[in-house]
Amino acid sequence: MTTTLPSQALPPQVKPSTFALSSKSPTDLAPEIIALPVIPGDDELIIGPGSADLGDRHDLLDHLEFEGATGSAGEVTSYAVSGSGALRQILLVGVGAQRRDDFRRAGAALARAVRDRSGVVTTIPAVDPDVALEPFVAGATLGSFLFHWRSEGAPWTPVETITLAELDADRGDDLARAVAIARASWRARFFASVPSNLKNPAWLADQAAELAESTGLKLTVWDEHQLEADGFGGLVGVGQGSVTPPRLIRLDYSPRKAGRLSSLKGVPTVVVIGKGITFDTGGLNIKPGDGMVNMKRDMTGGAVVLAVMSALAEIGCPVKVVGLIAAAENAISGSAMRPGDVVTHYGGRTSEVTNTDAEGRLVLADAMAYAADKLKPAAVVDIATLTGAVRVALGQTLAGYYADDEGLATLLEEASEVSGERLWRLPLVADYEEKLASKVADADNAPGGPGSITAALFLHHFTGGVPWAHLDVGCGDAYADVHDLTPGPTGFGARVLLTWLAEQDPLAGVGA
Structure with a gap:
């Protein structure tokens, strides 16, 4: 209700x-x-x-x-x-x-x-x-x-x-692209900064509708009833404790004029997926008070996807892009998801919930499985403020990323250098796969340390074999004026993704 x-x-x-x-x-x-x-x-x-x-x-x-x-x-x-x-x-x-x-x-x-x-x-x-x-x-x-x-x-x-x-008018296109990328990052920071007494999954869907209308994107939104009917068990489970139900938000972009792509025939599709937890109490595995204060920005991944989608036409992105935002509020109530519950994700894979504060991977898994099944993408990139472990490892100034495709990893690394949003590649260590084992389900959602790596390994099972990268954004907050950051949510990721998607061939070498 x-x-x-x-x-x-x-x-x-x-x-x-x-x-x-x-x-x-x-x-x-x-x-x-x-x-x-x-x-x-x-x-x-x-x-x-x-x-x-x-x-x-x-x-x-x-x-x-x-x-x-x-x-x-x-x-x-x-x-x-x-x-x-x-x-x-x-x-x-x-x-x-x-x-x-x-x-x-x-x-x-x-x-x-x-x-x-x-x-x-x-x-x-x-x-x-x-x-x-x-x-x-x-x-x-x-x-x-x-x-x-x-x-x-x-x-x-x-x-x-x-x-x-002292700059000639022929720099006009360069300036327009620069402004588009910078304002997308501004937009991501804005969405992440809005307090959660206003921001909830339905509000995010409304923002997506406004962006779609102003930029010509196609919008599709699943409400809680459609999510349950279509088998998005991770989103339904995480959102069931809140009075503001979950949403899956889809935005579709098609280039006005397809560029010449060296590696693939036709116009391929890239999917970008954002974690959209509009507030994270931790659920019944409740966070301490200090750890909850900044959780309005736990939808930074979703904010980045909204911002990226809004700027694709301005930067001349030459490929189709589908943005998916898995939006829910992880709240506490009598109907909240419990430790020990089992959720069935889109496509049928099951997860035992041993920690309700490991909720981001549950909603991302649904969106990733849907993308692999229905969209047949050439690449999938997800972005999320997913683990505290990555912040312990890398601090507040750069994000960790994982990739199972060397071509995609290289493209993101190059975009990181150009954009100034620094990424540090972390390993998908197969030796830790056994930590995901559950006695009752296909996987345990909270298999323990090394926390960022095991979270990435959990998600890797939902790629459907599509080239994939995962951005684990530990640098979601800034605490002072430092260079281009001001205090508050950083909106990290919009610039690096747009720099990549603005390339003449964003899929060069991917899947090779």
């Missing part, structure tokens, strides 16, 4: 900055704020593009020396400008060794320095547009991310417009 909860309404949220291109020099645009790149040289600092027109009037190098600047990535030195013109401030932003990470950090640092301003003109990407443009846009966008539910409004707002000077 579905229960209607009291209605909630979010206050207006801040919007990400907009970006503009200009071939002009910064001074020709008469801005209030100019941001110039600072490059460490062998003997002294070098101020990059746009400095020539300012050097006669402002001794910027002396100012950098006085302030002890080093030019390290993300270092910001402010120079006040007086006079009758429009210019009031010059920001000198270090770009370090001019790697992608350095430009991402420079963009984030600049964004923080110009909060609440109407605009800034910068030449930072002009240092090396091929390398700098996309990471700079990502850093400048995400360094300004903010979610709030304050009665007095947002404490600050991102700068309204960032103009990228």
Whole structure:
């Protein structure tokens, strides 16, 4: 029985900055704020593009020396400008060794320095547009991310417009792609940040419907009755204790113009699957209070899938993509799933539930089995805040991933390097398979350590032999402003998946 909860309404949220291109020099645009790149040289600092027109009037190098600047990535030195013109401030932003990470950090640092301003003109990407443009846009966008539910409004707002000077108009497509990827990551962070007194499986389905309408995606949603009728026992079991029933959300994307794919004939399908646990109490194996505080973001995988699907057309993804979000609330009630229960997944495989807090793999298993059976994909990638074990192993700055196909593993590794969302490959160790054994079912859902590996091995049984990768996102939370992260859910995964799916052939070498 579905229960209607009291209605909630979010206050207006801040919007990400907009970006503009200009071939002009910064001074020709008469801005209030100019941001110039600072490059460490062998003997002294070098101020990059746009400095020539300012050097006669402002001794910027002396100012950098006085302030002890080093030019390290993300270092910001402010120079006040007086006079009758429009210019009031010059920001000198270090770009370090001019790697992608350095430009991402420079963009984030600049964004923080110009909060609440109407605009800034910068030449930072002009240092090396091929390398700098996309990471700079990502850093400048995400360094300004903010979610709030304050009665007095947002404490600050991102700068309204960032103009990228000394860049030709032919960079327009590159900028559009960069903005699409950055805003998808913003969207993933937003969905993961929404509190669970508003966010539940039905709410997620509503968000998917809005995205589908605005982007031309096809939407299919299974409610709790359809899930039970179609045999999605993992989703039904995990969601049965909540007053807000589970949902399986499917979004379909088809490219407007299929690209030339070197490895496969026709237009193949990729499936991306996200864990959508809108709140995780742990179930009857209840979490401690401190461990429950951030569990509104246990649907980060689902948030990432929503965000990825929303941006596929903008990045020109050349393959068909189906996004599946297995959404449920893992709650406590008289009808909650119990330790010792057995669930029957889509397709018939059974799992003994020895720990109700190992629920994510139960809902993912249903979606994976459905994908293998009905969608005949060329590759499946799932993403989830699945285990605490991966966070113990890898910390808060990178995610673990598993793959049973070397081609897919390589593509994701390369996308990780480009996107800045770092992945570390972990092994699918067959020796641990025996830990999955159950006396009453096909597998035990909580076979113990090594926890991330045994979770991946549990999921591997539901791939149907399709090339598969699993992203175990332990870095689901950020606790301070660090580079392109702001405090709160990280939305990790949108950039790496979109970088992969934007390739000319996202399936090159897969299944070879």
